[in-house]
Structure formats: C-alpha cells, structure tokens
Amino acid sequence: MTKKEIRKGYLAILIVALIILLPIFIALPQQAQDRTLILAFGIDKMQEQYEVSAQIMVPESSQSGYKEKREVKSSVGKTIDQAIASLQLNEGKDIGVAHANILIINEQAIGEDINSVLDYFIRNRDIGYLTIATTPNSAKEMLEISANSSSDKDSLLRLISYNNENIFGTDSTLNKLLFGYYSPAQTSIISRLQLSSSSSQSSSQASTQNSTNEQSGSGESQSSSGESSSGQQSSQPMTAGNSQSSGSEQSSGSSGEQSSQSSKQILNDGSIVVLKSGKVVVTLDPLQYRGFHWLMPTKSSSFIELNNINNEYFKDATVVLDIINSKESIEYEITSDNIPIIKFNTELEYSISSIQQSEYDADIYAESMNDSTDVISKALQNLIDSEVQGAINLSKQYQIDILNIYDKFHQKYGKKFDKIVQFNEGDYLRDVEVYVNVKVKENKI
Amino acid sequence: MIKDITGRQAIILMAIVMCATKFFVLPSNLLTTGHQTVIYVMLLFFVVEFLLLLVMVRVSMLHPDKTFYELLCDSVGVVVAKIVYVLFFVFFIFKLCINIIETYTFFLDTLYDELSSVLYLLPIILLAFYMTYIGLRSIGRSAELLWVFVFLGLAVALIASIPNADFGYMLPIFDGEVDNAISVLSSNSLWFGDYLVYLFFFGKIKFQKNYFTKFAIVCGIVMAVIVLFMAVVYCIFPYTMGMIHYGVSDITHITAHITNIGNLDWLNTTLWTFASIIQTVIFAYCAERCLSAVFNIKYKYISSSISLLILTAVLFILNFRLTTLIAFVQSPVRFLLPILLFVALNIITVHFICRSKQKKQNRMRGIIYD
Numbered sequence: 001m002t003k004k005e006i007r008k009g010y011l012a013i014l015i016v017a018l019i020i021l022l023p024i025f026i027a028l029p030q031q032a033q034d035r036t037l038i039l040a041f042g043i044d045k046m047q048e049q050y051e052v053s054a055q056i057m058v059p060e061s062s063q064s065g066y067k068e069k070r071e072v073k074s075s076v077g078k079t080i081d082q083a084i085a086s087l088q089l090n091e092g093k094d095i096g097v098a099h100a101n102i103l104i105i106n107e108q109a110i111g112e113d114i115n116s117v118l119d120y121f122i123r124n125r126d127i128g129y130l131t132i133a134t135t136p137n138s139a140k141e142m143l144e145i146s147a148n149s150s151s152d153k154d155s156l157l158r159l160i161s162y163n164n165e166n167i168f169g170t171d172s173t174l175n176k177l178l179f180g181y182y183s184p185a186q187t188s189i190i191s192r193l194q195l196s197s198s199s200s201q202s203s204s205q206a207s208t209q210n211s212t213n214e215q216s217g218s219g220e221s222q223s224s225s226g227e228s229s230s231g232q233q234s235s236q237p238m239t240a241g242n243s244q245s246s247g248s249e250q251s252s253g254s255s256g257e258q259s260s261q262s263s264k265q266i267l268n269d270g271s272i273v274v275l276k277s278g279k280v281v282v283t284l285d286p287l288q289y290r291g292f293h294w295l296m297p298t299k300s301s302s303f304i305e306l307n308n309i310n311n312e313y314f315k316d317a318t319v320v321l322d323i324i325n326s327k328e329s330i331e332y333e334i335t336s337d338n339i340p341i342i343k344f345n346t347e348l349e350y351s352i353s354s355i356q357q358s359e360y361d362a363d364i365y366a367e368s369m370n371d372s373t374d375v376i377s378k379a380l381q382n383l384i385d386s387e388v389q390g391a392i393n394l395s396k397q398y399q400i401d402i403l404n405i406y407d408k409f410h411q412k413y414g415k416k417f418d419k420i421v422q423f424n425e426g427d428y429l430r431d432v433e434v435y436v437n438v439k440v441k442e443n444k445i
Numbered sequence: 446m447i448k449d450i451t452g453r454q455a456i457i458l459m460a461i462v463m464c465a466t467k468f469f470v471l472p473s474n475l476l477t478t479g480h481q482t483v484i485y486v487m488l489l490f491f492v493v494e495f496l497l498l499l500v501m502v503r504v505s506m507l508h509p510d511k512t513f514y515e516l517l518c519d520s521v522g523v524v525v526a527k528i529v530y531v532l533f534f535v536f537f538i539f540k541l542c543i544n545i546i547e548t549y550t551f552f553l554d555t556l557y558d559e560l561s562s563v564l565y566l567l568p569i570i571l572l573a574f575y576m577t578y579i580g581l582r583s584i585g586r587s588a589e590l591l592w593v594f595v596f597l598g599l600a601v602a603l604i605a606s607i608p609n610a611d612f613g614y615m616l617p618i619f620d621g622e623v624d625n626a627i628s629v630l631s632s633n634s635l636w637f638g639d640y641l642v643y644l645f646f647f648g649k650i651k652f653q654k655n656y657f658t659k660f661a662i663v664c665g666i667v668m669a670v671i672v673l674f675m676a677v678v679y680c681i682f683p684y685t686m687g688m689i690h691y692g693v694s695d696i697t698h699i700t701a702h703i704t705n706i707g708n709l710d711w712l713n714t715t716l717w718t719f720a721s722i723i724q725t726v727i728f729a730y731c732a733e734r735c736l737s738a739v740f741n742i743k744y745k746y747i748s749s750s751i752s753l754l755i756l757t758a759v760l761f762i763l764n765f766r767l768t769t770l771i772a773f774v775q776s777p778v779r780f781l782l783p784i785l786l787f788v789a790l791n792i793i794t795v796h797f798i799c800r801s802k803q804k805k806q807n808r809m810r811g812i813i814y815d
C-alpha cells in the first residue's frame with residue numbers, strides 16, 4: 001500500500017465517520033431537558049438539618065425571543081449532600097452546577113466550622129469559582145427575592161462584587177475564603193447581605209435593582225451602611241464595638257429618593273463577617289473594616305467624611321472627600337527587642353466632594369477652598385491614623401489577622417519570626433505596633 | 446539520508462513538547478506538599494536538563510546523518526541499543542498515558558458533563574496512527590502552523606494571571622525541607638524528561654544557520670516560562686494548592702472570575718489542545734521508532750499499529766482515571782526516567798571518549814578529521 005493510497009483511505013474513513021456521527025449529535029436532546037441548571041445556592045439551618053435552596057434557570061422561548069425565568073427550589077437533609085440528592089430526586093433531573101457562581105449561607109448554618117458546609121462545593125469539580133456571602137436572614141428568601149426581581153440573573157453576583165471591587169475590596173470568593181482558612185493566620189472574611197423592607201430603608205441602600213448603579217451609588221451605599229449595620233448589631237453572633245459610629249450617620253443626600261416598593265430588598269451594606277478557623281468571631285461594619293482596608297493592596301477610591309472641621313471659614317462643618325489617587329508602601333520590620341512593627345506610608349490625592357455646615361457663606365466659597373487644605377489634610381491624617389490603629393486593636397482583641405501579617409513577616413524574616421510566634425504561644429499579633437505616616441494633596445482641578 | 450524537518454521545526458517541536466503536559470495536574474502534584482522550595486529545586490534540575498539537552502544538540506550536529514539508534518549501536522553494540530530502546534518504548538507509552546488521560550480528564554472537567562473515553566480516544570489514536578505513518582515531516586509542519594496559537598494561549602494565561610499573584614509567597618527561599626522537595630520531584634519524574642524526544646530527531650534535521658544558538662535560547666526561555674508558570678500558580682494559590690486541579694485552567698478561571706470578563710479558561714483550554722495533540726503525536730512517533738528498531742519492523746503501519754494497540758491496552762488497564770494514573774506514575778515506575786537519563790548521559794560520554802580516541806588515531810595517521 002503506498003502512502004497516497006493510505007491518505008485516500010483515511011480521508012474516506014473520516015468522511016464516513018462524519019456522515020455517521022453528525023445525525024447522532026444533531027439528534028441529542030437538549031441538556032436542559034435532563035439537567036437542572038443551578039445559578040445560585042442558599043444554605044439555611046433548620047434545627048439539626050440543612051435546607052439547601054437552589055435558584056434554577058428555566059429557559060423559555062417566547063415570541064420576542066429567549067426568556068430566562070428563575071425559580072427557587074429547596075430540599076432538606078442532614079448533610080448538604082443529602083439535601084442536594086433529595087433536590088435531584090424531587091426535580092427528577094440531575095443537577096447542572098457549572099453555572100452556579102453564588103453561595104449564600106445563613107450565619108446559623110456556619111456553626112463551628114464553615115468547612116463542613118463548604119466541603120461539597122470544594123470537592124465538586126463541576127462548580128467553578130463561587131462568590132460567597134453570609135446573611136443573618138433566610139438564604140432561601142434572599143434567592144427568591146433575587147429570582148422574582150426583574151433584573152437579570154447576574155444582578156445578585158454584581159451586588160456582592162460591586163461592593164468588593166469598588167468600595168471595600170472584599171474578595172468574597174470561595175478561593176479567598178479557603179486561602180484564609182488554610183493559611184497560618186486561619187482568618188477569612190466574607191461579605192454580608194441582609195434583607196430589608198424598602199418602606200423602612202432609604203433607597204440609597206443597594207438592592208438588586210440598583211446594584212448596577214454608577215460610582216455615585218457606591219458612595220451612597222458606603223455612607224448609608226453604618227446606619228444599618230449599627231442597627232443590626234444585636235442580631236449578629238458577636239459584634240465589635242462601633243467606636244466610629246459617628247461616621248456611619250453621615251447622610252448620603254439621597255433621602256428624597258424614597259422607593260415606592262414595599263417588598264423586601266437585598267441589601268449589601270458593606271459589612272463583613274470575620275471567621276477564625278472557620279467560625280464566625282466578629283462582624284465588622286464598613287467603617288471598622290475601612291481601617292483594615294487602608295493597609296490593603298486592593299484599596300480603591302472611596303468617599304470619606306470628615307466631621308467637625310473648624311477654621312475661619314468652617315464651623316463644625318462636615319466635609320466629604322473623594323479619594324482620587326493613593327500610593328502606599330508598607331514596611332514590615334522586627335526590632336532588636338523582637339517587636340514586629342508595621343510602617344504604613346500613604347500619599348493620598350483628594351478632591352472635596354461636598355461641604356455641609358449650617359451657616360455657609362457662599363461668598364467665601366473660593367477663598368475657603370484655597371485656605372482650608374491644611375485643616376482638611378490634618379483631619380484626614382488623624383482619621384486614617386485612628387482607623388488604622390483601631391483596626392490593629394480589633395485584630396489583637398479578636399486575634400484576627402485579616403491583613404495576613406503573619407505571611408508578610410514570615411516572608412521577610414522566616415525562622416526569626418517563627419520564634420516570636422512560638423514565644424507568644426501563637427498570638428503573634430499581641431506585640432505588633434503600627435506607625436502611620438499620611439501625606440495628603442488636594443486636587444483642585 | 447532524507448532530512449525530515451528543518452532546524453526551525455525541530456526547535457518549535459521541542460518547545461511545545463517540553464511544556465505541553467507540565468501545566469495541567471503537575472503544579473498541584475508538586476506544590477501541594479513541596480511548596481515554593483520545589484520550584485527552586487526544579488529550577489536547578491532544569492539547568493542540568495538544559496545542559497544535557499545542549500550536549501545532545503551538539504552530538505546531533507556532529508553526526509548529522511546518523512540516527513540515535515545508529516550512534517548507540519556504534520558506541521555500545523546492538524544488544525545494549527535494543528535494551529535501551531525497549532526502555533524508551535516503555536517510557537513513551539507512559540508519557541502517552543499521562544498526556545491522554547490528563548487531557549481527557551481536563552476536557553471532562555472543564556468543557557463537558559459527560560465524555561466517553563472511547564469516543565475521545567478513537568480520533569486521537571487515528572490521528573496518531575496517521576501522523577506517525579506520514580512521518581516527522583508532517584508533524585513538524587503542523588507544529589510550525591500551530592505554535593502561534595499554543596503560545597498565544599499560554600501568554601494570555603500568564604499575562605492575565607500575573608497581576609493576581611503575590612510573589613512574596615516565593616519567600617523565604619528554601620523555606621521547606623529540600624530533601625522533601627527532591628522527593629516530591631522524583632515522585633513526579635515521569636512528567637519531566639520530555640527533552641529526550643530530541644534523541645529521535647537525530648539524523649533527521651536539516652541544520653540551518655545559528656541553529657545551536659537559536660535552540661539554546663528558545664529552550665532556555667521555555668524552561669524559564671515553565672518555572673515562572675509554577676511560581677504564578679503557587680503565588681495565586683499558596684494555601685489551596687491541594688484543591689487546584691489544572692493549573693493552566695484554574696489560573697485563568699480565577700482571573701476571569703475576578704475581572705468578570707467571562708470564561709477566559711475556555712479559550713485557553715481550546716488553544717492548549719493543540720500543544721497536547723502535537724505532544725501525543727510526537728510521543729507516538731517515538732514509540733513507533735523504538736518498536737521498529739527493536740524488532741526490525743520494516744513497515745511503519747505495523748509498528749505504529751502495534752505500539753498504539755499496546756497504548757490502548759494500557760489506557761484501559763488504567764481505566765482512564767487520573768488518580769489511578771498518578772498512583773501508577775508515582776510507583777517505582779518513576780525510576781524509569783532517572784535510568785534513561787543515566788543511560789543517555791553514559792552513552793553520550795562513551796561516544797565522546799570513542800570519538801576523541803578516533804580523533805587522536807586519525808591525527809597520528811595524519812588524516813584531517815572532518
């Protein structure tokens with residue numbers, strides 16, 4: 001047999017194979033017919049059982065085109081696996097989890113170790129990267145509200161991610177959670193969603209409908225967050241003292257935009273849940289978390305309120321600053337006395353977003369802007385310093401290493417730092433000191 | 446002797462073959478227990494591998510018309526040469542198993558809910574048979590066409606992932622136990638040694654200008670990229686390496702998740718398929734050459750069919766399961782590569798000694814050596 005003959009024979013085989021296989025593949029049923037497509041999971045705990053809820057997509061064709069209808073189905077079991085198996089039985093279909101990208105866990109369900117809840121999702125290779133949020137409310141109800149909303153299927157994901165990416169940089173993914181869980185610090189953070197009745201909350205609170213709002217929305221969401229978080233503290237497993245609650249009462253200026261909806265809304269107020277070894281130890285409100293956020297590389301632009309600004313133009317004024325740019329450097333050092341020191345240097349560029357004071361004279365507007373840089377800069381310096389020191393104190397109080405201080409010192413000092421950890425019986429945060437150096441510059445353009 | 450591939454094609458083939466299967470499960474296998482120390486040890490290992498490869502290139506250039514088998518026969522005799530080629534055959538069958546099962550599981554986990562192993566294997570075996578039969582020339586030409594897509598996929602994966610990596614996790618250097626890192630590396634030795642493929646290019650390369658320099662630069666870059674890739678994967682998932690299934694997919698998947706730009710890993714997966722196919726075909730070609738040399742099989746379609754049938758049998762024995770494959774590859778079978786390395790090193794040394802003796806004799810006779 002010559003090469004040419006073999007080539008021809010091969011071509012013939014390929015063509016025959018295509019002719020045979022093509023009708024087989026065309027005749028295959030739609031995957032949606034034998035798969036339940038899950039978009040989001042919710043987990044609640046009912047006495048000793050888990051209730052797993054799944055927001056599923058029911059594709060429907062209509063005259064105008066293709067419609068994504070969403071429903072929530074739930075099932076109960078002693079374990080997550082059992083509940084999901086039961087869900088499959090009830091549906092009469094296998095579950096397809098490749099499109100599932102959200103997991104909402106009720107704080108009661110976390111229990112002693114979140115890993116027992118997450119194990120199914122970690123081991124299931126079909127599930128991609130999950131974005132996780134906790135809630136003090138019902139996870140099932142949250143999924144139902146999201147499913148019934150007119151917004152698209154990704155609105156809930158955007159609601160969590162918007163806060164993550166644009167305000168506080170909380171990477172609330174399964175990977176990040178496990179990163180913290182398995183790290184020597186054993187500390188993880190997760191975003192926290194809440195349900196609120198729109199009749200009692202201002203429309204500035206993020207909802208599934210307005211989660212896609214632009215930057216102005218983010219500022220409103222942040223400033224309104226303190227209000228709600230302070231209001232929710234009693235329902236949290238353990239809540240840190242709201243030492244800077246004055247900041248949370250800052251008005252977003254959107255009180256006139258009251259929503260007419262009376263139904264419940266999903267609210268992301270920027271608060272986070274901190275877990276140590278998988279157990280919830282504290283819930284931080286956005287202003288408490290901001291102290292940590294200053295020291296994080298993910299820091300993004302945000303609005304900051306400075307209260308009680310006084311000089312010849314201002315009397316007890318509230319000045320809202322928009323942080324435009326920031327450059328920071330963090331140095332980790334161990335002194336000769338074996339004291340771990342964090343030196344935080346930052347250069348901020350801000351612009352004044354708004355000024356609120358009762359006796360404001362418009363005539364001196366331009367003059368006040370030119371001459372008030374020093375007093376604002378000093379107030380900003382003091383605010384950052386107090387927030388950072390507050391964050392470090394919270395870390396020491398709850399032994400939570402949100403900033404991965406362990407890794408930074410270990411990377412630089414290796415065994416020298418390990419000895420300090422050993423000497424302090426694991427509580428390496430006890431002696432950590434932080435020095436803050438802030439340089440600020442006003443952008444007047 | 447007919448030259449099957451150009452120098453450029455040989456370089457491209459080596460570049461693809463050296464990195465194709467190192468980006469799937471290997472990062473997880475190595476870094477879960479070896480941590481960053483294994484990357485530094487691997488770097489040292491690559492330096493040795495790189496130097497050995499350059500010696501091979503130099504030998505191939507000194508004997509442009511002799512295959513490795515002919516060189517072996519000249520140096521150590523036919524019997525030893527056949528034994529070495531049997532070892533090589535077993536080595537390439539294992540390498541093929543790693544490649545096919547890894548890629549199959551990769552597709553099954555990333556693109557499909559269900560994928561029949563038979564349906565997956567059938568076109569691969571048919572393609573491998575065809576390409577092996579046609580010869581090295583068509584493999585070289587295919588690689589020349591596809592290399593852009595392969596390295597584009599890798600470049601996209603790296604560029605998109607590097608910003609998410611905290612390279613601080615590469616410190617402190619040699620933090621863990623070095624002997625543990627060496628042990629981890631030796632357990633996974635069959636994922637390495639791809640450069641031995643070059644021995645089967647002996648006598649088939651049409652050398653071009655500056656071939657040696659170009660070869661050294663490209664292979665050096667490829668090895669550096671492999672080390673960089675391992676570092677990126679580790680620095681993205683320093684504490685969760687045990688949960689990472691496929692390095693090349695996971696780093697792009699997480700990037701897509703963070704940046705919300707869609708399933709970047711699918712694009713990467715698709716592009717990376719080309720590398721996997723080329724590597725499969727090259728290993729099948731090497732296995733066929735081994736069988737042909739050992740049993741003096743004249744017809745390529747016979748040696749190719751037999752080697753692919755043996756491969757299929759081994760794949761079914763392993764049941765296409767990645768866990769079975771990993772357990773098997775980490776069994777004493779892993780000593781095959783060090784044996785082959787030892788053999789290759791010794792043969793090259795013997796050859797050089799013989800050659801220098803021959804040179805000396807020729808000089809004494811007053812003959813100018815070629």
